[in-house]
Amino acid sequence: MICEELKSRKNFIEEDFIELRDSVEGLISVIEKYKDMGYNSSTYIDDLKDFLADIKLTLKEKKITDRELKNLNFLREDYFRTYGDSIYEYYVYDKNNLEKTHKANDEIEIAKKRFGKILYKITEKVIYHMI
Incomplete structure (x- = not known):
């Protein structure tokens, strides 16, 4: 559908999602x-590990569904609100x-x-591909 071109772009998954995985x-x-x-801290770590599991599943399957792509559009709002x-x-x-304290906060930042x-x-x- 609207995201077919994006889904077919191998580098979208292999480059950006690998970079996302590494950053998480x-x-x-x-x-x-x-x-x-x-x-x-354990709550933050657990939440990030759950998010990381989703990223790894996407990379393993080498695909992402239309629904997941659309959800990425709202990910910052929904995920970051929570x-x-x-x-x-x-x-x-x-x-x-x-x-x-300063050293730790610099690394975290x-x-x-x-x-x-x-x-x-x-x-x-x-967003660009959905327009």
Whole structure:
């Protein structure tokens, strides 16, 4: 249908989704690294792991359904309203070690920006192909 051209573009799955997978894995890794410093870190990690499982399934099957592509258009709104806003607001704090706090938050910020950038790139492609 409206997304056939997009679905048939192998590089959409193989390049962008691999980059998305890597960014989510990076974000999980950084949050796990500093989870002892963050509030409710396990909830963030579990949510990201669920999202990562969906990405891996898409990559394994080498296809994505029309419904999933359409949902990507709303992913930032729906996903981030529930989880993403809190991910972007996620930070850690160690009152006894401010240097460690700054270092951890810098690493987390870099991972969050990478994640947001690739997700934005994918949703922009979907929006473009839906017009």
